[in-house]
Amino acid sequence: MRNPSSSSSSSSSKAAAAAAAAAATAASIPTKITSSSSSKAAGTSGGSKTPCCIKVGLKRGPWTPEEDELLSNYINKEGEGRWRTLPKRAGLLRCGKSCRLRWMNYLRPSVKRGQIAPDEEDLILRLHRLLGNRWSLIAGRIPGRTDNEIKNYWNTHLSKKLISQGIDPRTHKPLNPDIHSSATVAAADMDNNINKAATVSSSKTNRFSSNTNPSPPPTSEPSEPLAHHQGAAPNTNGNNGNIVTNIANKENGYLVDDQELGTMVHGYANMTTSDHASAAAMGTLSLRSNGSNHGGALLGGNEEDDDMNCCADDVFSSFLNSLINEDPFAGQHHLQQQVLLQNGNNAHNAAAVDGSDHHVPLISSGAGATAPSTFGWESAVLMSSAFIQNDHHRVLNDQTE
DNA sequence: AAACGGCACAACCGCTCTTCA
DNA sequence: TTGAAGAGCGGTTGTGCCGTT
Numbered sequence: 281m282r283n284p285s286s287s288s289s290s291s292s293s294k295a296a297a298a299a300a301a302a303a304a305t306a307a308s309i310p311t312k313i314t315s316s317s318s319s320k321a322a323g324t325s326g327g328s329k330t331p332c333c334i335k336v337g338l339k340r341g342p343w344t345p346e347e348d349e350l351l352s353n354y355i356n357k358e359g360e361g362r363w364r365t366l367p368k369r370a371g372l373l374r375c376g377k378s379c380r381l382r383w384m385n386y387l388r389p390s391v392k393r394g395q396i397a398p399d400e401e402d403l404i405l406r407l408h409r410l411l412g413n414r415w416s417l418i419a420g421r422i423p424g425r426t427d428n429e430i431k432n433y434w435n436t437h438l439s440k441k442l443i444s445q446g447i448d449p450r451t452h453k454p455l456n457p458d459i460h461s462s463a464t465v466a467a468a469d470m471d472n473n474i475n476k477a478a479t480v481s482s483s484k485t486n487r488f489s490s491n492t493n494p495s496p497p498p499t500s501e502p503s504e505p506l507a508h509h510q511g512a513a514p515n516t517n518g519n520n521g522n523i524v525t526n527i528a529n530k531e532n533g534y535l536v537d538d539q540e541l542g543t544m545v546h547g548y549a550n551m552t553t554s555d556h557a558s559a560a561a562m563g564t565l566s567l568r569s570n571g572s573n574h575g576g577a578l579l580g581g582n583e584e585d586d587d588m589n590c591c592a593d594d595v596f597s598s599f600l601n602s603l604i605n606e607d608p609f610a611g612q613h614h615l616q617q618q619v620l621l622q623n624g625n626n627a628h629n630a631a632a633v634d635g636s637d638h639h640v641p642l643i644s645s646g647a648g649a650t651a652p653s654t655f656g657w658e659s660a661v662l663m664s665s666a667f668i669q670n671d672h673h674r675v676l677n678d679q680t681e
Numbered sequence: 682a683a684a685c686g687g688c689a690c691a692a693c694c695g696c697t698c699t700t701c702a
Numbered sequence: 703t704t705g706a707a708g709a710g711c712g713g714t715t716g717t718g719c720c721g722t723t
Contacts, residue, residue, distance in 0.1 A: 342691070342717090364708060380709075381692065416711060431712075432690050 339373045343382055347372060351379055352387050385426045392424025396433055404430055405438060409452045 339347075354370035360383065363376035372379060385391065396404070400422055407418040415427035415434075422430065439449035448455050 385691075413712065436689055
């Protein structure tokens, strides 16, 4: 089903249709309810697969304007959360997951519809190069865009665009080494810079230590890519231990892997406090987004989150920014500053976050190169290694299985 | 005008992680 | 310690639209 109001890089006729449909439905509401969707809605699930909610009578398929209104009204009134029971309370014949998805990807006021701007596209490319198919993380750095939207845009536009340029959309490296387009040269340049940071921050391991099947190098097969990425949310508890035993093995092609992401968090946690309770609290932080910020807050950046989250998010954002801006050491400098501030007082108040989603601008004003500090991510990694000893043991155990 | 195929994208599925009793 | 519930993520599917034949 196509949502008229979300038509982006479409033809003018599509845009016209979208405009007409948008006029008919003031909000983001689908204009078509198909017969096939009705059959789905009967709860017949349309196949042998078991739907997420097997309760008989729950509707599936495209949402109607009435359903959207019910959901929006309810959430505006009661707030998000408790998705499992929300449908019943809101008077919807939908499963909770469906409601959550509809709200997150479509009905939320903060969702920005419309064409992906060139700068957004560039940002997506850069972030994908850094993060791989971690759409929620990517979406979290692009205000108003959802992971689903970015994922779709990537699959339908950007991956093909890269392929047409002779670039592997998964690794961002040339498909054919003989081809030296400007794009591939630029990618290679960036790769060189990024590798510095990758080395500093220890680096790649099996992306998912719990996976007994060693992660294969990425292929150009779009559907395979992250099979090893199942459920892909990186878990700081389970993966960081690998930084001790696996060094400099960045075979997956992504520039920042889960271990590194998690390490940044752990490392920062360790540096910013000597209080074990606080450190432990930080240790529970997940790279998965938390709360209502649907992927927006890397470190669980809800407004209610504690100071540590705020700072860690800021630091990570800074680091990510520095990678995107091809200055792998800027984050170190910023980190050091943050640590000093944090030790001195509540530095988080100075954290640059916007009011809505804790997004930190990524297109910085030319992050100036900062001299590498002796106290940076490398320290963070080492310190975090000690900090997460328990996880390390766990990982080692996993590896022996 | 009909058939066909590709495109775009909302929605769904299966899985994982976190939290809590 | 364990299991259930809640929540979130990435991958895939289904469907309408549009252009081409």
